Every structure is written in C-alpha cells, then in structure tokens.
Amino acid sequence: MEIYDYIIVGAGSAGCVLARELSSNPDNKVLLLEVGPDSNRFWVHTPAGMAKLFFDKKLNWNYFTEPMPALGGRKMYWPRGKGLGGSSSINGMIYIRGHPSDFDTWEKLGNPGWAYRDVLPYFKAIEHNERGADEYRGTEGPLWVSDPAVKVSSSFDFIESACRHGIERTDDINGRLHDGVGFMQHTIRNGRRHSAYFAFLRPAMHRPNLTVRTGCRVHRVLLDNGEAAGVEVECNGAKHTILAAREVILSAGSFNSPQLLMLSGLGPSEELRRHGIPTVLDIPGVGRNLQDHFYVHTAYRSTRSSSYNRKIRGVWKYLEGARYLFTKGGYLALGTSQVAAFIKSNPDVDYADLQISFRPMTFNFHPSGHVEVDREPGMGVSVFILRPKTTGTVALHSANPADPPKLIPNFLTDEEDVRAMISGVKQIRQIMALEPIASRVLSEQLPGPRMQSDEQLFEFMVDTGNTASHQTSTCKMGRDAMSVVDERLQVRGVKRLRVVDASIMPHVTSGNTNAPTLMIAAKGAAMIKEDALVRRSIRT
Template sequence: MEIYDYIIIGAGSAGCVLARALTDNPENKVLLLEVGPHSDRFWVDTPAGMAKLYFDKELNWNYFTEPMPALRGRKMYWPRGKGLGGSSSINGMIYIRGHRSDFDNWRALGNPGWGYDDVLPYFKAIEHNERGADEYRGVGGPLWISDPAVKMSSSFDFIESAHRMGIPRTEDLNGVLHDGVGFMQHTIRDGKRQSAYVAFVKPVLDRPNLTVRTGCLVERILFQNKQATGVEVSANGEKKTILAAREVILSAGSLNSPQVLMLSGIGPHEELQRHGIRQVHDLPGVGQSLQDHFYVHTAWRSTESSSYNRNIRGLWKYLEGARYLATHGGYLALGTSQVAAFVKSRPDVEYADLQISFRPMTFTYHSTGQVEVDSEPGMGVSVFILRPRTTGAVTLRSANPADTPKLTPNFLTDEDDVRAMMSGLRQIRKIMTTEPIASHVISEHIPGPHVQTDTQLLDFMAETGNTAAHQTSTCRMGRDPLAVVDERLRVRGVERLRVVDASIMPHVTSGNTNAPSLMIGAKGADMISQDAVPRRRIHA
C-alpha cells in the first residue's frame, strides 16, 4: 500500500511550487501527480515554441466551451496545459502580479492574510528578477524574471504614443505604479522558458521525499467520515488507491479542480444527483463563479522595420533558428507581448479595468491547428477586460473522469463588460493613430476601418473574441454561501483537503494570472506547513 504525507493533484504552476516548498522539510513525504506527460522538450523550452503548443495533442487539454448564444452560438477553444508545469509550459510567459487593490479586495471579502502587503513577501520569495532587488522585486528565488531579449523600436514608440494620450509611463508593472504603460517581464532565463516545473521541481527531483508521476488520472478523492484519505488513480490501464497520511491537495487548475471535487462527491447537490454521484458534502459553489479575461485582438499592417514577422517565417526562420541555437537570443527567445498599458474604460472606474498589450508581430490561427506568422509586416494589439462582471460555470458532462468538463463562461452577456471592451478597442485606435507609433502603421487590418459603430464593434467581438486563458474562481475563497474554501484554502465541510491554485481567487486579478497562481502555491505551502495536520494512523 502506497502512503504519502501529502498527495498533490496536478503539477501545474501552483502544484510545482507546493511540491518544492513542502519537500524543503525532509520529514514530509510528497507525491506529485500529473495526468499529462513529461515536458522536457525543445519547443517547450524555446519561448517562440508557444505557437507549436497551442493545439498540441499531448501537452494541451484542447478544451472547447459550450456554444455561447451571445457569440453567435460559437464554441470557443480553450487551451490548457497538460503535463509537468501545466499551463506554464505552454503559455506566453508574461509575469504580471496584478494590482494592489485586487488583493486588498480579496481580504475585504472575508479572507484575512490575503491583502497586498500579506502576499507581496511570497511574490518576492519565489522570484529572481534580473533587474535586482528593491521594495517590490525579489532576488534569489527559483523563478527567473527577465526583460525582453529584443526590444523593438515600435515597442518604444507605442509606449510614447500611449504616454502622449495621458497614460503614465511605468518602469515596473509589478512595482509602485501598475496603472501605466511599459515593458513587460517574462518567465524566461537565458533564452529558455522557465515553467513552474523547470524552476521549482526539476532542480529537486533527486530529493528522496519527492515522488513525481506522470500519466496518472485522478478519478476521485477518497473519503472516510468526511476526511480525505487518499486518491483513486488510473494509470496505464490500471486503477490503484494511494493514501494520504496528512492531506490531499487539489491543484488541478480552475477547470479540473472543480471537476475532480464533483466526481468525488463534493459540489452542488443537484449536479451530483444528475450524474448519480454519491454525495459526500453539498457545496453549492463548486464550479460556479467562473471568471476569465475576454480578449479581442487587432492587427495593423506596418513598415518592415516595425515588425519581426519576416524574421520568423520562410527561409529567414531557419537563420533565426540557427541564431537561437548558437546564442539563445534573438526573436525566438521572446515571450508573446512586449508592452502592456493598464487603462480605465471610463474616468470614474476606481483603477484600470482594461489591459492593452502590444507585440511587434502578427499571426493567424488556422482551423487545422496550424499557427502561421503573417507574410506581411504587422503589429498586433489586444485588449481584455480585467474585472469582468460576467461569471460562468464548470459542470460535469458525465460521471466518467475521462470526459471533459462542460465550460460555460457567458461572455458578452453583461452590458458594462461590453461597453468596457468597446472603450478598449477605441483606445487602441487612438494610440495607434498617435505619433510616433502612427508612422509605423500602413493600415488597420483587423477589424478594419469599416468597423465603427457600436453594433459593428459588438459583431466583431462576438465573431472573433477569445479567451486570454486566465480562468479563475471556480473554487473560490470566502465566507459567503458560494465560497468553496476558507482563507486557509481548506475545503469547507470536509477535513484534510485543500484547493491550492487559481480556482481559489475570489475574483480574477488585473493582469495575466500565472504570477498570482505561483504566489498562491507558495502561500498555500506555508499555511499547510504552519497548520501541520497530524498524520492519520493507517493500518495496512
């Protein structure tokens, strides 16, 4: 019989940080379970390889939402990481913590210990920022944070144009001034992706108290008298039971964590009953409160020197590949976007509710799954709403753990969200037609100058809008009737079970969500160690 102190379900961003932190104590015996494969691969390590991983069949869940009436009945593709490192092995590597007020609002919602001043030390502890330490930045941590390997002239001019529109410059989007425009930093070290697995787990694989297993589908969490006692796992066609002497920790992400809870008998009574699942505890909030950043992309035909499209397609891409192999520099060493501007959709908003991102390249997703860099020079500018009012749900398709969950985000069903997004699109146009970036522009390609009215903009968003892949809040933390975990991340109504990942966010943060997911892993590990649940007596 296999027995571990802690069983971590999911080797994504939070799970990898947990595994590292809990095994810092040699007394803890930890099992890290991942349904996907190993992720030590060239295109995972290479930042520009993100395009090749977008539809990857092995390292990506390749989810689709349910049809959405507000999006003309469209199903939306939702990529999620499946493998060691989770989504941090396939994402755009952008490192944005969020606004100070995001976390202060978490605390105000009945979650003591989660204000900005509480979480800042955990952010700093996990980081090694190449810019050096200051009041906001950390050094000496496992995760390398770096500036873009190549900063294009068009990126500098985008910042200047935004500044001329009244958006303040900021030298550090994770520092004292979040609401402004400046270069983003990325989880890249010496030209290679720093996934959570690479940064936190790979360096400690030789620890005798850490076991990492891939290809393991957790079918359900096991309970005895409302205490989590272990997991039932399917691997290589066989089922086995693995026991936890201290705790089971669910870190499967905002889509899979609620799915595993419901398959295990914890969730809304009606949902469990519908699928014939024996109820362990009626917890109405499981899978509810789903939030995501709705994202719209614009593209601009540009002068050749403003874009690196040419350098990463055709024969040129082989030269760039040789450059990367020789130096780990150049355009293949870049994350997705270079610059971000955090802006308000209207003056009376408390703090920025839109993120505008700029990249000096453009690409097209084909229905075949191929991601192709555009043949003409171009610049891409996107916007997403940071604090959506819309919420959705994750529910079960069936009681079969191998079936994908049902994902219903309800995008574009809130009028305020729609108005905010329209404001973002119009602000993009103002920036791109302001000097000096205006001199780089030849024409507006997407959506095109013919799209002007509110109705036309709404049609454009409904037909082309996408996910920023920042799903959160499906097992959210709090004290209201739909809260799933308390401020110690313990699942309400049961014992020895916690959720530690982005699903616990009371609301989504203002920016890309990988950095706060890593912080949640670090803070969660600290709380687990502080609480030190005594070992259960297990008889073989």
C-alpha cells in the same frame, strides 16, 4: 497499500511549487500526480515554441466551451497545459502580478491574510528578477523573471504614443505603479522558457522523499468520516488507491479541481444527482463563479522596420533559428507580447479595468492547428477586460473522469463588460493614431476601417473575441454561501483537503494569472507547513 503524508493532484504551476516546498522537509513524504507527460522538450524550452504547442495533443488539454448564445452559438477553444509545469509550459510567459487593490479586495471579501501587504513577501520570495532587488522585487527565488531579449523600436514608439494618450509611463508594472504603460517581463532564463517545472520542481526531483508520477489520472478523492483519506488513481491502465496520512491537495486548475471535487461527491447536489454521483457534501459554489479575461485582437499593416514578421517566416526563420541555437537570443527568445498598458474604460472606474498588449508581429491560428506568421509586416494590439462582471460555470459532462469538464463562460452577457471592451478597442485606435507609432501604420486590418459604430464593434467581438486563457475562481475562497475554501484554502466542511491553484481566487486578478497562481501556491505551502496536521492513524 501506498501511504504518503501529502498527495498533490496536478503538476501545473501551483503543484510544482507545492511539491518543492512541502518536500523541503525531509520528514514529509510527498507524492505529486500528473495525468500528462514530462515536458522536457525543445519547443517547450524555446519561447517562440508556444505557437507549436497551441494545439499539441500531448501537452495540451485542447478544451472547448459549450456553444455560446451571445457569440452566435460558436464554441471557443480553450487551451490548457497538460504535463509537468501545466500551463506554464505552453503559455506566453508573461509575468504580471495584478493590481495591489485586487488582493486588498480579497481580504475585504472575508479572507484575512490575503491583502497586498500579506502576499507581496511571497511574490518576492519566488522570483529572481534580473533587474535586481528592491522594495517590490526579489532576487533570491528560483523563478527567473527577465526583460525581452530584443526590444523592438516600434514598442518604444507605442509606449510614447500611449503616454500622449494620457497613460503614465511605468518602469515596472509589478512595482510602484501598475496602472501605466511599459515593457513587460517574462519567465525566461537565458533565452529558455522558465516554466514552473524547470524553476521549482526539477531542482527538487532528486529528493528521496518526493515521488513524481506522470500518466496518472485521479478519479476521485477518498473520504472517510468527513476527512480526505487519499485518492483513487489510474496509472498505466491500472486503478488503485493511495492514502494520505496528512492531506490531499488539489492543484489541478480552475477546470479540473472543481471537476474532481464533484466526481468525489463534493459540489452542487443537483449537478451531482444529474450524473448519478452520491452527494457526500452539498457545496453549491463548486464550479460556479468562473471568471476569465475576454480578449479582442486588433491588427495593423506596418512599415517593415516596425515588425519582425519577416524574420520568423520563409528562409529567414531558419537563419533566426540558427541564431537562437547558437546564442539563445534573437526573436525566438521572445515572449508573446512586449508592452502592456493598463487603462480605464471610463473615468469613474477606481483603477484600470482594461489591459492593452502590444506585439510587433502578427499571426493567424488555422483550424488545422498550424500557426502562420503574416507575410506582410504587421503590429498586433489586443485588449481584454480585467475585472469582468460576467461569471460562468464549470459543470460535468458525465461521471466519467476521462470526459472533459463542461465549460460555460457566458461571455458578452453583461452590458458593462461590453461597454468596457468597446472603449478598449476605441482607445487602441486613438493610441495608434498618435505619433510616433502613427508613422509606422500603413492601414488597419482588424477590425478594419469600416467597423466604426458601437454596434459594428460589438459584432466584431461576437465574431472574433476569444479567451486570454486566464480562467479562475471556480473554487473561490471566502465566507459566503458560494465559497468553497476558507482563507487557509481548506475545503469547507471537509478536513485534510485543500485546493491550492487559481480556482481559489475570489475574483480574477488585473493581469495575466500565472504569477498570482505561483504566489497562491507559495503562500498555500507555507500555511500547510504551519498547520502541520498530525498524521492519521492508518491501518493497512
């Protein structure tokens, strides 16, 4: 019988941080379990390789939602990372923490210790910002945070036009002024993706007290007298039991953590009965409160100098590839977007509820999985709603751990969300019509000049709207009846069991979600070490 002090389920962004931090004490015997493979691959290292990983069958779960009535019954593709590093190995590498008020709200919702003043030290501790340290940024952490390798001239012009639209310029979205417009930073080090695996886990792999296993699917958490005792896991076709002397920690993400709780008999009793799973503890909030950033993309035909489309297609892409191989620079070393603008959908909003992202290139994803950069020069501008009123559900398709979870987002079912998104598309048009960016625009491709009324823009969203892949909050932290974990991230009603990943967010943060997920893991690890539960007496 195998026994570890801590069993961590899931080697995504949070799991990699936890494994590093908990194994820093040589007295802790730590096991990290991951169903996916190693992610040490060329296209993972290469920032532009994100396009190659969008439909990858080995490193991506390739999830789909249930049909969505409000979106004409269509299913939506939801990529999620599978393998060491999780989604940090396939994402756009954008590093945005969120607005300070997000975390202050978490505290007000019954989570002491989670205000911005409390989480800022953990944000600073995990990062090495190439700009240097200040009141808001750190340089002693393992995660590299950098500026774009190439700042395209049209990005500067977009910033200037956004300022003329009334948006304040910010030198650091993660610093003093979040609600503004400026260049984003990315988790890229010397032209290579710096995933959670490469930043946190790989440097700790040599530790004798840390065991990392890939290709292992956890079927359920084993419970004994109201506490987590271990996990039932299948590795390479063989099913066996591994025991935890101190704690089991779920870091499987906003889909798989609630799925695993339900498979273990912890969740809404009606959902468990539906699939013949005995209810160990009725926790109605498991899988509820699913939040995501609904996303709409607009595109503009542009002058040649405004876009790098030509540089990364045809014969030019091979020249750019050679440039990257020799210098680790150029356009293949860039993250997905260059500039972010945080704006209000209307003046009555307390702080920005929309994020606009600008990229000096355009592309299309084909159903086959092939990603094609547009032939003509183009600029892409997207918008997503930051704090949606809409919530969805993660449920079960069956009691089989190999079946995907059932994903129900409920997009476009709240009138306030719809009005905010329509405002976002209109404000993109207003910015793009202002100089100096206006001189770079040849024509509007999406939504297109014929789409003008609110009804037409809503139809455009129904047909083309997508996910920003920022799903959170399905095991939310709090003190109300729908909370799943407390402020120490312990599952309510179950000892020695925690959830530490994006699913614990009481509400989604105002921006991309990888940075706050890493912070959650760093703070969670600190709390686990502070609590230092006495080892269970285990008879084998």
